[in-house]
Structure formats: C-alpha cells, structure tokens
Amino acid sequence: MKKRDTLLIVDDMEVNRAILRSLFERQYNLLEAENGEQALLLLHEYEEHVAAMLLDLVMPVKNGYEVMEEMGKSGLVSRIPVIVITSDDTAESEVRAFDLGAADIIMKPFEPHVVKRRVQNAVDLCRHKLHLEELVEEQSASLRESNAIMIDALSSIIEYRSVESGQHIRRIRMFTKILLEDVAKAYQEYNLDSRTIEIIADASSMHDIGKIAIPDSILNKPGPLTREEFEVMKTHTTKGCEMLSGLERMNDKEYIGYAYNICRYHHERWNGKGYPDGLKGDNIPICAQVVAIADCYDALTTDRVYKKALPAEQAFNMILNGECGEFSPRLLECFKNVREDFAALSRAYADGVGPKFKPERKELRKPETIDAVNTMEQGQMKYLTLLRYVDSTVMEVDLNTGIYHVVYMPNRDFELLRSGSRFEDSVRAFAQGSVYPDDRGTVLGLLGDYMTQFFSDGLMKRTRKYRVLDQTTGAYYWCYATLLRVDIGNPGQKKVMLVWHRASDEQQEVLLPSTVKEGMYRGTVISRLAGGVMKCRNDKWYTLADNGKGLCDLICCTEQDLSEKYHNRYLEIIFPADRDRVSQEMVSQLEEGRITELEYRLVTEEGKLIWVMDRSILVTEEDGLEYIYTLLVDVTQSHKAMEELQMSAERYKIILDQTKDVIFEWKIATDEISYSSNWEHEYGYQPIMDGISRRLPFASHINPDDIPDVLKFTNDMMTGRPFGDVEFRLANSEGRYCWCRVRATTQFDTAGKPRTVVGIIADIDDEKRATEKLIDRAERDVLTKLYNKRAARHKISRFLELSQGSGCSAMLMIDVDNFKLVNDRYGHMFGDAVLTEMASRISSHFRDSDIVSRIGGDEFMVFMPGIGKHEIAMERAERLMASFQTMFKNNLKDVPFSCSIGIAYSPEDGSDFQSLFQNSDAALYQAKLEGKNRCMQYCKSAVNTAFEFKEEADRPEDERESAEQRGQVTVAKVISMTFQELYDAADFDQAMNSILEMTGRLFHVSRVYIFENCADNEERCTNTFEWCREGIRPQRDELRNLAYGDMGGDYRDNFNEEGVFYCLDITELTPELQCLLADQGIASVLQCSITADGVFKGFVGFDECGTARIWTQEQVDCLVFLSKMLSTFLLKKRAEDRVRESMLNLERVLNNQNSWIYVIDGDTYELRYINEKTHRLAPESRLGICCYDAFFHRDKPCERCPVRECAGKGSSAMEIYNPVLKVWTLADSSRIRWGDRDAFLLACHDISPYKEGEAAEGVTLLNLEDR
Template sequence: MDEVKIMLSEELSGTSLQSLSENIPGGMFTCRFDRELTLMQMNQGFLSMLGYSRQDITELFHDSFWNMIDPRDRTETLREVHRQMKISDSKELEYRILCRDGRSMWVLDKGRLIRDENGDAYFCCVLVDVTTSKELEEKLRMLLERQQVIIEQATDIIFEWDFLADTLEFSSNWEKKFGKLPNTRNVSLYLEHAPYIYSGDQAAFAAMMERIRRGARSEETEVRIMDVEENYRWCRICMTDLFDESGRAVRAIGTIMDIDAEKRRAESLMERAQRDGLTGLYNKIACREHIEAGLEQLAPEQKAALMVIDLDNFKNINDTMGHLFGDALLSEISHTLQKQFRSIDVVGRVGGDEFLVFLSQIPSGALAEKKAEQILKAIGGMAVGELTNMDLSCSVGIAVYPGCGKTYQELFQAADQALYQAKKQGKRQFCMSSPETALNGMPAAGESAVNARIDSNEIQETVGPRLVEYVFHILYKTHDMEAAVNSILEAVGRQYDVSRVYIFEDEEDGSCCNNTFEWCGEGVEPQIGNLQNISYVEDISGYHGNFNEQGVFYCRDISELEESQYRILNQQGIKSVLQCAIYDNGQYKGFVGFDECRMNRYWTQEQVNGLIFISEILSTFLTKWRAQEKAVSSARAMEKILDRLSAWVYVIDPETFSLLYINRKTRELVQGVQTGMACHEAFFYKDSPCAFCPVIECREGMPCSGRQIYNPYLNVWTSVDVTHLEWNGKDSVLVTCFDITELKNKLDSLEK
C-alpha cells in the first residue's frame, strides 16, 4: 500500500511540475554542460517562443543548444558562462538566439548548474524574450524619421589627444590644408612652442590645452596656423574632454575650423565702420576710442596734445562752388593733413569741416605749436585760387596733456575753447589752451566752436546707417554666429558709448533666462557669470510687463522699478537701462540690453529707433541660428549613432532610386558608394531596378519586413526592412539591412 501511495505521489508531482513548466512565461530547458550544450528537455513555451517543433530542434540543430545561439554571440556567451561558473553555480546573461522565422531574438537566460548522482553536469534554465528592451537599433531607426538635415563638415579637421599616451591623431584633411603633420608624440612638451601656431597665439593655445588636460569639459580659442603656402590662417579650435568610469579625463576630441575669411572680413568691416566715408580718416567715435587708448599708454611724465582744426568760412565755398566741389576739397585737405603727422598720431574728421588730431608722446607743447603753424601754412597754401576767389584757411585749438586735462573729454573741451578763442581773435591762427583762455571768452554752456554740443552721448546721424549696415553684413555673411554676435555687441557698445551690451535668452519652457552674450566697456565689471538661470517668478517677477507694445523697455532711473527688479539691476551697478525684446513667431524669447552705469542717461528717439532696429536684426539671426544649431546638433548625434550601428542603413528616393543618405557601415561594405548613385547601380551593378526590389513593393503599399536578399557581388545575405519616411520634405524610403550570411550558410548546410 505504501509503495502505491509513493507511486501516485510521484506521478502527481510529475504532472504538476509538467503543467507548471508548460504555463510559465518564457521557455524552460535543460542541457548538458558539454561542448554542444546538448539539449535534454524543453517545455512547450521554449518551442513556441522560438517557433520550432521538437522535430525541428533535432533536424536543424542536432539537439545542440550551442548551434541555436546566434553565431555573433557564441564566443562571448561561452566566455561569460565560464566566468560566472567560477563565482557560483548560477548564471544570468543575455544573447541572441536563432528563431524559426530567420530573425534573432534577444533572450535573458537565468539558470543553475546541477550535477546528477553520476557527477554529470547539466544546466536548468529559463529563457525570457527581452528583444523589445534590446532593440535600440530599431528605436534609433525610428528617430531618423524626425531628422530633416544631416550635415557633414568635411572642411573641419578632427583630432584626438590621448592624455595617457600623450599623443595626437589628426584627420587626413590636416595635410591638405596645413601640410606636414605636427608633432604627435610627447605633445605636452611642445605646446608652448608649437611651430605651426603663430607666435603671438601660442600662449593662448597652450593655456587652452592645459585647461583641457586638467579636466575642463570644453574649451575653445582662436589662433593663426601656418598653411602649406606658409601663410597664417585664422582657425577656431574647439575641444571636449572624455572621461573614464572614475571621472578622470583620459582624452580629448577637438575640431579645427578655418575662419580666416570670416575673421578678415569682420576686421575689414570693423575698419570701415571706424572710417569717415568721404575722407578715409577716422570718424568721431573711432577718434575718441583711439585717443583714449593712447592716453592709457602714456607714462605720468610723458606729454601729448589734442588739436581741434576748423576750416574758416568753408560754408561759403560750399554754397558758391557746390557740394561736389566741397567734398573734393575736403578729401584733398584730409590728405594734406595726414601728411603732416606720424603714423602713431590719430587724425580724424569729427564734423562737416572739422578735424581732430592727437599727438602722442611729444617732448613739450612747443611741438604742438610748431605742427599747428605747419597746418595753417599747408592748408593756406592749397591751390584753390584758380577755382574760387575765396581764400582757404583754418583755425586751430590746442590742449596739452596733462596740464589741460587727463581725459579725452577734458582735453577736447580745452582744445575746443582754445579754438573758439582763435576764431574770436580773427581766424587764420592757432591758440593754446590755458587758464586765461578758459575764463576769457569761454563759449556758453552746451556750445562749442565746431557747432556741436560737447556731449558724450551724441551720435552723428550717419553712425546709425553705417552701424546697421555693418551689423547686417557681418550676420549675413558669417559662418561663426557666436563670434559675429560678440563683434557686433562690441561695435554697438563703442558706437553708442554705453557701459554694457548683452543678450539674454529664455530657456525652452520660458521659466527663466540666461545671459548668453556680453560686451563691457572699460572699467565695467562683467556680469555674464552671475546672470544664469534667472527665474521670471522668483528673481524678476513681472519683468515681461516692462516691455511696451513695440517690445521696448526704457528706464532712465532704475530706482523707479519694482523692488525685486531694482535689486538685481542695482547689484550690477546699473543706473539706466534700455532693452529690446527678442521675439520668435510672436513669442517672447529674451532681450537685447544696453546698460549705463555712469549716470541716469537720456536716450533720443533716434538712438532708441536705431538700437531697436539693430536688436531686431540680431534677434532674427540669433533665433534662426539657435534653431539651426539645435537641429544640426541633433542630426550630428543621430548620424554618429547611425554610423555605429551594425546594420546597413540608407535612404532612397522611391521615384529615381537614388541614394539620399548612407551610413558608415554601408560605405565600408560597398567601396565607392556615394549619395546620388542609384541603389541598383551601387549595390548590384545594374542599369535598372532589380526585379525583387523591396523599394518598389514599399512604394506600391506592399509590406516589406524581414525580406531575405542575396547579393552575389558582395557575397552577403541580408534581412531587409523597408519603411516610408519624410526626408527633406519629400516622401522617401528607409532601408535597414542585417547580415544573416552565417545563419543562412548554416541552414543551407543543415538542409543538405
């Protein structure tokens, strides 16, 4: 009786276990721990999951689980099993297994090694389908549908610095542009004396490389590099650090971009912006800038002189002979003036018939008097008597540094008062500034001998159009928006004589803004580092309400603002502010700002209009650049991912069968393949589409997934997936091919 109970119990136990094994998710199997991983048992879930019958397993794989593993994963899987067995008798690993329908399925294999009473080892395992979580390639392929532009910067030079080996590797286009490769071994020893870098730029280059070596995430600088013709070309070098698992910087990737044309064009435009269009002399703003720079370089014991020159009765010549004659005469006078001075002196035209000269580093005021006499003689001796019965003469006012003043404004006022005195005494003469001339016959407040108010805020009417033209041209032509914007902010700041010019851009969600560009005048402390992640709710509540319907916010006295706004502006030393909103498709995206830190400043409507116009131009190009930058960055990242896929990926025009995009795997397999070639020409050397072409079937609406195609020229079997996508606004076809050659050959061998 007891034996019967035992037999019934064993039978019941076996039935229950069998039922349990057939109903758990996934598949169960046991196999020997031998070379072939010989299969002993498998449940129905195992067979259903992979699509085989028990007979298929025997006929196709000879009951060998080893043969069922994807050939690509066999070696690594076996190595991992042995590694785990050294630690315990349990294993857990992922690999691909061949299915009946020809695809490979990713599985999670969790098992335990068991030994029977004879000491033979076998595995008891559970397989779970994890294909969905492993199909990163498929997800990345779907992401491609969202990409409209893929840009390859073939002209950029790419290089890599291995910190541990201290070596550099450059892409091949270095030699095309710069000739012989620089030293690529013991790089650190050569940084400060890199012969291919212009000597004046070597320190900046070495400093950037040192910051990168110490772990700075990204750095960039502009240097001049000698090309194959031994000319120096401006280049922008950008570098990014790569870190190991411990967070240590181990190498850096960099690009070298040729910006020589843009750099020289910007310098040319800047030079043009500083010159008077008629005479070629420095204009009023440039004169002041160069004179202030010259004053800063003077030692305490050195002297200098500022001369204001005004033509006598020039208006009568203009009215009598006409403006064309007057302009020609002004041009000739400018040429005559320039010949009287050294190259280090500043000569400019500051009004219709008014000129300014700065004599730097002179021994005494006597030299300025001598120069003034030469000017009177040179201009008085010009041959205009044959053309007009009026004599040509001028008057000169002189102020000597440091006795008459130490700043540009002080010297200009003193020289202007001396000029006024010379005019009052009968013209055709010069007058030196002194305490007597300052008190006797001084012009009324706000007047000057050159018929213009002495006002640091005054902007000539001609400055606006020239500056707007400069801004537009540099933005329209530039390939480096960041450098262009910085250059423009500096030009605007100097032309309008403001303390600070800057741009704030909103975050994507509009909750806060960041100071992204900034130019500061002399003595003004930069704020860009302190003005990041400024919250519109917590930091500057209600700030959007400051802008009027034209998108302008002007505040002459910031103390009139709401407390939180006043506090954040006052911390920056601001007294007056003018800001112009940035809009993108009607939505507020930030603002361009102009700060005055010296006084409560009045802005004329003409100045406001000019700054609004410049801000609108900046806004238009900036928003377009940000959108393009985002798209390009996303496209580059996607292209890098696609290039790393083990699949062959390409995009085809279904009407012409021409290749629109090819990933790196495809280019490596098919030598000479290029975009624009027809797919049948590139892959099968045919003049017309293939009869089995999946693109035709996809175009006609037929399902095309998992199609197996053999290419006799490449000797490759592929599993092909084809799907529609929009490429640059046009309906196109995405083709993804997976190599199944080994599997196909194995199956063919088994069938034989």
C-alpha cells in the first residue's frame, strides 16, 4: 500500500484554506481545492495518497454534500475519512453529513489544537482499519494456501491408487484455470472474475474423489470394462458427492459448492447423453463443463492402463468432432484458443517429469501459432464475412434506446442512412434523397404503424419492396427491405435488423432524364477513372485481368514484362515491405464496403520506388467472380514533402526528449490543447485537453491559490497578447505541488486575430524551493528563528487583505520587563541564550497558524487570526505572563522575569497592519506605565491620557554578533575531531570514551554517557559508556539492566519526534521521573535517541548537575548531530561484533563435527576454511592454497571433482579415494556464500571400513538424487 501522507483541503474561501494549511503543512503534504468538482478530480487521481479530506459544505459548482454522495457511490468514503468543517450547527445538517459518511464534524470557529487532534484521530483510525483489512487478506490467503495443501494431499490418494494418473490432478487444475480465463474474456455473462476462476480451479482437484470407493480390480483394469463394471465406475461421481457432503462444516461454502458440482456433473454432455443425471445444455454448471473438457483432454493425451497416450493434435480433433461426447459450442471455441497452452502444459507436467517451475503462458502462446483473435472477435469476423457474401446493406436498431448502427454497406446507394444523429432522421434523409418519390411513403412507414404492428403481432420477419437510386448510373432499381427481429427471447427488447438487397426477380428501372443504357455499369465506372487504371481478380495475388491504361507507363514496363517478370500478379509489383499491409488493409476495408482507398509503394522497372494512391471498387461480374477496378495516382512528390516534414518533426522530438519541458499548443477557436508526449512522464496523468477556459477554474490540478494568475494569463493570450508567462503550482503523480513556469507565444491569422498559443511548461520546482528557503531564511530572526518584523508585516497584511474585515483577529505586542539587567549582569552571550528560550516559550503558547515574530531587542509580536472572541487572546496572554514568572526561577533568583503585553483587535481597532501595530504598541505602553507585568487591551481614551505615540512604530534593533556566528567554530571543531577520532581508532571503546570526554569539556557539562539496549532484551538498557567531570559521582556501575517501563513510566516516551529529550528544569517533570534523575544529581538534561530502522536502541545523554543549564539552539543542533554520528558508528560496531561472534560459533560447531569439513572458492579452488579434524589429517594444508594441492599433491584440479558436480545442481554426493591420505570418503558438497563470495562447503565422511575388498578403479559416482 502506498504511503498516505496527503491531506486534501476543500474550501472556496482562501483565508480558511490558509488557516488549515498553517496547521498541517509541517505534518502532511497538502492538496487544495476550491470547489467540489476539483476535489473529486484530485480524489480520484490521488486516491492512494490521500490520508483524509477536510471538507466545507457550502461551495460553488458542487457542494460538500454532493461530494460525499459521489464518494459514497465510488466507495471512497470508506477508505478516506471525511472531516466536515462548517458553521452550520443544525441537527439536520449533522445528521445528513454523518449519513453520507462523514467521519467527524468540526464547528467554526474552531480551536486549532482540537482540529489537529481530531483529524489525527480520524487518520489513525482509518489507517488502522486499512491495516486490519490487509492482515485479514493475508490471513485469508494463508488459509486458502493451507486448504490447497490439504486438498492436494487428499487428491493424491487417488493418484496413488490409480497407477496411471501420475500428475493428473495438477494438470487438471491448470487446464481448468487456462480454459476458464479464455471463457471469461469471451462470455462475460458467466461472471467469471479472477477470484472465481481460482476457486473453481482449486475445486477441480476434487473431480475424481469418488474413485476412492471404486475397487482396484475395476479402477486399474487393463482392458475394457464390462457393462456391470462400467455401471460401478459411473458411481464415482455420486460417491464423491457423498464424501463432499460430509465436509459441510467447512467455512468455505462456495468452494464446496463448486467442488460438488464438478464432482457430480463432469461426465455430463451437452446433448444430455452423459451421466449420472443426463443433464443437457446450459443446465450443466459451467464449472463442470470446463472440467469435463480438461479431464477428457488429459485422459486422451496420457498413458492409461487400458490405452496408450494419443498425440495432442489427435486428441484436440477428437474432442472438437464429438468423438468423446458433445460439448458446448461456446467452450469448444475457447478450447481452440488455448490449444497450445494445453499441449505445452501436457509436456511440462507429463507423468514422471515434474518441472520445478510453472511454464509462462506468454511463452507458450506464440503469436505466430495462436489465433490472436478471441472468440467474440471470431464471431464478428464470421458475421461480416456472411454479410459480404449476401452483398446487402445491413442496419441494427435498438428502438428502446434509439441507437442504430449501419453494420455493412456494399455501395454508396445507402450512404444517407448514416446521415442522421437519430434513427428517425436517417430514415427520413434516406427516403428524401435516395428513394423513388412514389415509394417514399412506404419507407417512412418504418417510423409509424408498420414498425408498431411488427412488434405488437410478435412477428420475426417482414419484407417490403421499393425503388432506390443507383448513385453510379443515376437510375432507380427495385430493392427488398427486410425487417428481422433480434433477441426474440426477451419480449421487452425492441431490437431489429434491417436488410436491403437488390431484387433479382424483376429488372424494372425508372430512369432520370439523363438516362443510361442497361448493362453500362462497368463502362460507367471505368469511364470515370483517369490515370493508371487496372482490373484485377480478388485473389491473394491480385492477378491482373486487364491492366487498362497507364499502369505500364506508371512503372515504366511493357505488357510483356507484366506477364513474364511479374506473372501478371499485381502483388509482385508492390514493394515487398508493403505487401502484407496492403493485403490486410484491403481485406479490412472490403469488410466495411466495396470501396477502398490506401497508399503504398510500387517498384518500377528501373528499381525505383514510387508512392501511389489506390482507389478501388469491388465488382461481382457475370462469371460470378469478384474483380477490383483500381485507379492509381502517383503521389511520390507529396510523400517526399511529407517525409521531410516527418524528419523535421523527429528532429524536434529528439530535442524535446532531451529536456523535461512540456510543449503545448492551444487552439483558441476550438478551446482545445495538445501536449508533447513527456507530459505523462513528468506528471503521471491525463491533462485537460478540451474546454480549457470552461474547465480550468473548476476541475484542474492547479493549486487554487494560483488559479487567478493562470486565468489572467489565458485571458491575456486570448485577447491578443503576443507573449506571456506565468508561474503556478501543479500537482504531480504523487499529489505533490510542483512549481511550473509557462512561457507562450500567440500566433495570429491573416485577419490579425489570435489563432493559436504555443508554449512550454518548464519545471522550476527545485529553483523555486531553493528560492523559498532563501526567502524563509531572510524572513527569520537570526537568533530566535522567529519571523522578523518585515516578514511578519507582509504575512499579516496579506491575511487582513484576504479576510476583508470578516472574523475576529488579535495582535499581541510583548516586551520583556527589565531585560537590561540580564545583559548587564551576565553578558550578551547569556542574554542571547535567554532570548532564545523566551522565543521558544512564547511559540509554545500559540497555535501553528499564529504568526510569532521578534521585532527588535526584547520585543515580540504575535498575530492570532480567526480567534472568534476576545477572551481567547486574553487567556493566552495571561498564560504567557504566568509562564514567564516561572522561567529560570531556580537558576536566576536575583533576576525576576516578567513581561508586559498590549493587545489590539481586528476589525475593531484596525483592519490594516499599521493601525493594529500602532494600537497594540500603544496598549503595551499603557501596560508599562501602569507598572509592568500586566496585559492591556487597546482603549483609545485610556491610551490618549497616557501618551501621544508617533505614527511610525518601527524600532531599530540592537547591533550584536549573532549566536549562529559564535557557535559555528565550536560545532565544526566538535564534528571534525569526533569523526577523526572514530576513523583512526584502533580501540573502539577507548575512542568512544575519549570523544565523550572531549565533548563534555568543550560544552562544560557535568556528565556525558551512552545507554544501549540489552542484547537479550530490547525492553531493558545498560549504561555502557560514561565520562564525568571532577567532583561528579559516576553512575555507570549502578545503571545496568534497567527496564524502560520502570523509569517513571516508559522512559522512551520522553523523546520527541526528532528523537530529543530536553528538560531545562527537572522539577517540571513527573514526580517519578524527578526522583530518578535527582538521585543522579541531575538538574537539567539533554538526551538524543539511538535508532536503527525506526527502532529505539538506546540514547546519548548530557547532564548538568547542581544548577539548571540553558542550551542554545545551536548547541542543541550540534549535540544532536554528534549523537547521530556516535549512534552510526556504535550500531555498526555492534553489528560487526555480532557477525564476528556468529563466525566463531560456526567454527566451534564445525570443529566439533566428526567429519573432514572445508570450504573451497568456486573460481580458484583455494581453501577458505579448514576444520580441526581436516588439519590433523593433512597437516600441510592451510588457507589460501588449492585443495588439489593440499590433499592430493596435484598441480591441477581433479578430473572427478565434487565442486564441478555441485556447480550445476546446488548439491551433490560423491565417493572419493585419496591415494595420498589413503582414505575413502563420501564427499557431500553444497553451494554457499562465504563472506562476500560464492563458495562450496565439502563434508567428507570416512567410509574406508565399508570399502575394504573393493578395487580402487571401481569407484562409482553417486548422484545424491539417485541415492
């Protein structure tokens, strides 16, 4: 299952989307839609990526209710939780939303933290449900596999009783599956999906289960059965059903049902002459019909006690021709399609063969030997062949739906039947333009009582006669129009077939003023053709009957050349590479009518190639043969021009393929757009291609915030702007918004109006993301990483502009009281650390959607959009003041911390940034005047009595060196020294202790240590490394084998998502955790987790004892990075230790074996390992020398080498006599991986006592499988 990490936010208000975006942008990838139609488009495109949808109810195009209705119909609502966010708190709205499938409803205005928690709960619940469904499916698959094993075991009983059956059960199962798959393609009415096919194929194993009850004397009789014996044999069908009835307690009722039908009815036949019940036709279950063919084929093609196997081709013909009983004609058509599959499986799974892999069907079914057309296509071909034979115009009509289809039209006399959008229109047009005036009423009767009476009387066929205009001669001829009923088995179905054919019993004609003589048809056709004209027979060679005029001139030859060189075969004049195509296209076009048109190449007498346009008509002459009259036109020059254009297009394509840019062409008049082929490669889905100006605003993958810019661009180009560009975000195949830049040029027609817009869509996402990072860095305060004043001003102004005074927002101005004392007493470096901690404390009290900034010195500004009521801002301000009073309480008792806060509200106190800033600053000033450490809301009268503030409220920031710059030297030094120490270390433990000491001294901490999970229990940990400053008591010997769950709860829960546990003051922790840390003398702590593949493996810690420690962000980042580096080396070292221990254990095991065991390199024959017993037998052997040298004193490999025997099989066994060591051994060899190379393990067992008395030259090679 793909990772679901995307939230879809659907709201037509940009300000609402902005608030929700700020809540979730760090946790999720976000997609946005501003109407229901666009939401559904994105849902269907990114269904597997979307974790949840936040849906507004009141929207244009499609509202939220309609979106949920569509999701319910498609099943999406059960896989994607929908959280409705609305201001409609009526009971009817809630009930309707929940009835449509909403997972939760959140009322506006909302508390952001509550929204985040409820959305996360819905996502987690849905993920858990989907995970459980996967587990259930896995369990079901495992259960089915277990059932299949039991069924195979039960079926094997029959195989061992019936000596001739061999792998009969396996073949039947495969035959059944293959034939069912073809039936499913051809006949959808059987409702055979892949799951049903698998069940039937498995159930086919039980078809002969009843043979268990048949006596061996009958079951394995070598000759024909007597009548009485055959009656006993026939009972195996009913006996098997009795056995299956006893399995009703099995939960899989569907499987048992198929198995029962197959067992009972697989000897029934289509004509009712089978047994045991004599069922006929489709009364026989389709599963039994398929197994019957499979069983019959297998019986014919395998050896039985009473007969020898027949060739597959003979068996195939016997089944098709009814020699084994009559089968369904439909299934026989499918059986033809799988003939090669059946034959290949018979060979692969023949008795006694047993392949190790299942043959691939795509290899078995070769295109050149198997009809590529399925059964339905074959039926269509036969249908069209019949129509061509009768030479009649045929139309199919469904009067219930109004759909009509002219299936076949041999000439253009009935062309008007295709002219109408409805059946009635086509009939009227045909009557008006092609029927003799006196007969038009007869034709129009099809639209009235004639057709009504046809159905009301239940007729199946009705014929009328009228005169039709011959478009070639200009004369009218008599024509029969026959009405045929289709699907007479369904009384409510009103489908008919109309057939028009020329009357042959009367030759009456009514001539127009430009009369022509009877029998002038051929002369008229040829007289209208000009250029290279010929007549040929409609055979496979297109044999020339009359080359007419111009053919010889066209190819620069004589009539004698045509006869002697080309044998009067027109096909031989055609360029060989075009012959197959010409034949195929000719047949294809003649299936639809008598007129053809195609282009191909001819070879002239000089060997040159010329392109010709071939326009032909098929005529049946008096001799009963079909002739093709052809006009050939030389189009070589036009083709050369086309080839030049094609070459030019290919050059452009090569250029385009070298770039990721997408080329597009927008036709303004038709509002259609086409893209270059690399669109789908870049974005993975089909773009909008028509109705651009209409569909773009409502149903596209463009970020809704960018749609106004895109619409402005399209309008500018449509109104005649010659050049234009626009940048916007476009969703890719994974649902991620990527930045694109469109640059386009307008092309104008002769009247100067814009006709086409051509341009490129360039991927600028990397460039844009890099720019955004630089912008974000520029927008941040260097010390606190909060927004600076300029960035905050821009964001707040943008929000106020979008909200247009709707909703309540608040601006808080915060000033730290008496902060100058901190700088004076402890210095600016310490003051920076305090400011960093304050910024973190302020951010923690506000929402992710709130804008928190440092605007200078010790002043901060917070903007809270969409708070709903004033009390929320006041409550946050009071909590912040209380938090400031407890800050550093135990560390800096001589410097009390507090803050003053001024609040202004929008829109009451101002609807633009400048007004809010001035008023909140005025409120802050009032709070300072009234004694500090308090919060004041803006009141104009109170402020005016206190002071007169200036319009420009910006204050200059103090110039000081940034903490980032001061920390760079320390960070670089620690990282460099740590890496060098680990890289050069000969003793890992010593290097690790050295690094801990170096880090502790550089950062002036009390204790640095590492805890690792216990090797035998991941729920416990041990202090493995430790460094302590002078005067600090070590804890390593005491902190061993500790349970995480006993350390004040599960100790691992203290680490955040980044794997960091930071506590400035342990008194803020739980009593249990305080006790645990206080016993170690810890005042503040920073710890970083050690993880491997997401699993907690321990942690690296830094303690400060005595007084609390304030860590700057730079220090935290450095120590986190250092911890990750130590973790990487530590985990690698532990893995190497485990591998080394495993190798030692393996060597101990091999050394204790009572066999000579050694390992040989497969390429060089060098010894890679020798156990102790081998070394005692051959003391001169050692690692690195070749085995034949060490044991046989040879200079080349042995002729009979167990390694060579094993190379092609995976394992082998061989008896070997060693004349040097004078021992007989049975050498078992097998292929293994030794270290990083392929090798062979040889275990040589002493068999000298058993070989006494045998001659050395009689050694026999024994293959392990033969033994």
